[in-house]
Amino acid sequence: MNIISLVNTIPEVFASVEDLNSEVWRQQIQLEKGCNYLFEANSGTGKSSLLSYLYGFRRDYQGQILFDDVDISSFNIKKWTDIRKKTLSLLWQELRLFPELTAWENVVIKNNITKFQNKKTIETWFEQLGIDDKREAIVDKMSFGQQQRVALIRALCQPFDFIMVDEPISHLDSMNADVMAEIISAEAKRQGAAVIVTSIGKRLELQYDHIFKL
Amino acid sequence: MSLIWKLLRQHISIPQFVGFFFANVIGMAIILLGIQFYNDMNAVYSSEDSFMREDYMIVNKEVSMLNSIFGNDNTFSQEEIDNIKEQPFVEKMGVFTPSQFVVKAGFDIQGVARFSTDLFFESVPDDFVDVDKEGWIFNPEDNTIPIIIPKYYLDLYNFGFAQSRNMPAMTEGILEAIKIDITARGNQDEQIYKGHIFGFSNRINTILVPQKFLEYANKRFAEKQENKVVRVIMQVDNPTDENIKTFLEDHKYVTDEDKLDASKTNYLLKVVLSIVLLVGLIISVLAFFILMLSIYLLVEKNSEKLQNLMIIGYSPAKVARPYQILTVILNVIVALIAVMLVFFMRKWYMNLFENFFPNMEVPSFMPTWIMVIGICIFFSVINFFVIKRKVLSVWAKK
Numbered sequence: 108m109n110i111i112s113l114v115n116t117i118p119e120v121f122a123s124v125e126d127l128n129s130e131v132w133r134q135q136i137q138l139e140k141g142c143n144y145l146f147e148a149n150s151g152t153g154k155s156s157l158l159s160y161l162y163g164f165r166r167d168y169q170g171q172i173l174f175d176d177v178d179i180s181s182f183n184i185k186k187w188t189d190i191r192k193k194t195l196s197l198l199w200q201e202l203r204l205f206p207e208l209t210a211w212e213n214v215v216i217k218n219n220i221t222k223f224q225n226k227k228t229i230e231t232w233f234e235q236l237g238i239d240d241k242r243e244a245i246v247d248k249m250s251f252g253q254q255q256r257v258a259l260i261r262a263l264c265q266p267f268d269f270i271m272v273d274e275p276i277s278h279l280d281s282m283n284a285d286v287m288a289e290i291i292s293a294e295a296k297r298q299g300a301a302v303i304v305t306s307i308g309k310r311l312e313l314q315y316d317h318i319f320k321l
Numbered sequence: 322m323s324l325i326w327k328l329l330r331q332h333i334s335i336p337q338f339v340g341f342f343f344a345n346v347i348g349m350a351i352i353l354l355g356i357q358f359y360n361d362m363n364a365v366y367s368s369e370d371s372f373m374r375e376d377y378m379i380v381n382k383e384v385s386m387l388n389s390i391f392g393n394d395n396t397f398s399q400e401e402i403d404n405i406k407e408q409p410f411v412e413k414m415g416v417f418t419p420s421q422f423v424v425k426a427g428f429d430i431q432g433v434a435r436f437s438t439d440l441f442f443e444s445v446p447d448d449f450v451d452v453d454k455e456g457w458i459f460n461p462e463d464n465t466i467p468i469i470i471p472k473y474y475l476d477l478y479n480f481g482f483a484q485s486r487n488m489p490a491m492t493e494g495i496l497e498a499i500k501i502d503i504t505a506r507g508n509q510d511e512q513i514y515k516g517h518i519f520g521f522s523n524r525i526n527t528i529l530v531p532q533k534f535l536e537y538a539n540k541r542f543a544e545k546q547e548n549k550v551v552r553v554i555m556q557v558d559n560p561t562d563e564n565i566k567t568f569l570e571d572h573k574y575v576t577d578e579d580k581l582d583a584s585k586t587n588y589l590l591k592v593v594l595s596i597v598l599l600v601g602l603i604i605s606v607l608a609f610f611i612l613m614l615s616i617y618l619l620v621e622k623n624s625e626k627l628q629n630l631m632i633i634g635y636s637p638a639k640v641a642r643p644y645q646i647l648t649v650i651l652n653v654i655v656a657l658i659a660v661m662l663v664f665f666m667r668k669w670y671m672n673l674f675e676n677f678f679p680n681m682e683v684p685s686f687m688p689t690w691i692m693v694i695g696i697c698i699f700f701s702v703i704n705f706f707v708i709k710r711k712v713l714s715v716w717a718k719k
Contacts, residue, residue: 184637188631207328212324220635221634261633265634
């Protein structure tokens with residue numbers, strides 16, 4: 108997939124709002140593979156909703172979202188499962204890890220279906236992100252900042268054209284945030300993929316091609 | 322153990338599964354035992370007397386003093402036959418054809434004694450004679466006639482005649498091997514046939530030969546052709562039907578009471594077994610619902626995990642699979658235990674049967690296998706689709 112297009116898209120809850128001042132909603136925008144995008148917003152402006160729409164998780168919007176000119180509302184379950192394995196990766200704001208599994212298991216459960224990363228790479232990421240000693244720890248017992256790093260590694264265990272990260276560094280110090288930015292941009296570059304970042308304050312330090320104000 | 326199973330087995334309720342397990346074992350065992358028992362009972366019945374089906378009845382007119390004195394005959398008129406045929410409880414009806422010529426039969430026993438007697442024959446349409454049709458034929462070119470005689474003829478000889486004359490008793494096998502000379506005479510014609518005992522019947526009190534033989538012989542030897550019907554045979558749908566009894570009484574017809582009793586027993590057995598099967602089925606269906614409810618609760622409680630699995634790229638089919646496999650394994654274990662139970666219970670009652678009927682062949686265990694495989698597949702397929710649907714509903718949930 109090379110291009111994601113939003114055509115007059117707007118969440119249904121905003122549909123009745125007349126004077127919406129947004130660079131995204133009710134606009135025509137295109138996101139291209141290989142570029143970096145930042146969506147900046149105050150909370151409650153529909154940033155996580157946007158990512159949910161793009162990920163096929165929610166459909167409560169008006170207007171159109173197109174993947175390479177195909178309206179995503181026509182996709183069936185099989186297609187979405189495929190997209191989530193091969194085309195789109197999402198690091199959720201609420202992480203959506205499995206609290207009863209260990210950090211390592213949370214990553215492996217994803218890599219098991221994609222068979223994309225080797226063990227060595229995953230181990231290196233654990234080291235780089237400073238959670239090497241937490242590999243066998245139950246996720247439920249880890250801090251949110253540590254969990255964010257586990258979720259990132261999981262998000263990287265698949266091929267993608269677009270990787271979307273929803274406030275990925277909200278609970279990280281700046282050093283870890285920089286490591287995360289490095290790992291994401293390196294992996295995105297290796298795959299020729301686009302990075303879509305959202306932020307309400309602290310932003311992930313990348314070379315952004317475009318910054319949208321929601 | 323796979324990670325996905327590690328996640329999805331959370332919240333499995335062991336008590337619920339144990340409940341399902343025992344309920345279903347009991348229900349399944351009852352169903353299987355009922356079917357197997359019915360099959361075994363049928364084998365017992367047919368080994369006893371396979372010549373007449375149990376739902377056949379032989380009807381004749383009452384022989385009374387008045388008939389005898391005034392010479393009223395006890396034949397059925399055509400209207401009477403038609404009337405019987407039209408009764409709602411009659412499924413099929415046939416008339417007995419009597420021999421209308423002189424029959425003499427004779428045979429030697431081990432060169433010791435020569436028996437010779439006047440005889441008569443009767444026949445009924447072939448489809449009322451429930452025998453292996455092979456051998457139950459008459460061919461004018463080949464002069465042999467198969468004969469079915471009442472079993473008590475043999476008893477009469479063995480326990481009456483042979484006893485009083487110091488003669489050897491005879492088995493069915495010996496008698497079946499004896500060739501009987503049958504002389505048919507009449508219409509200035511005579512012919513000697515070779516007869517042989519084809520079988521013995523408890524239920525039919527006449528000397529039965531193939532219909533084809535009598536049709537042929539009556540034509541050839543009878544002085545005058547007349548179709549006097551003194552007995553009719555009918556197939557009824559339910560021998561315990563009160564209407565049959567009333568009808569027979571109203572018209573002063575009689576039938577073999579024993580026959581009615583045997584039929585009643587068999588009919589009652591069927592009714593009881595149907596009830597037992599129904600109870601088994603209800604228990605099984607309830608057990609099935611316990612399992613379904615249990616799985617529903619499981620999916621409900623684990624819906625967040627299921628959803629997150631699908632979010633990271635697991636297909637609904639893949640996350641449904643552990644639960645589907647779980648139910649199939651449970652069903653198979655239940656089925657095997659039920660089969661084992663039935664196997665041992667059957668062993669016990671078959672010992673009893675064999676005491677009563679030493680000659681009976683042990684029927685196959687196949688009905689149980691067929692049934693258990695059928696039920697297992699049926700329940701598993703429903704489980705499979707219900708779980709899939711439930712998981713898909715999690716996909717749609719936000």
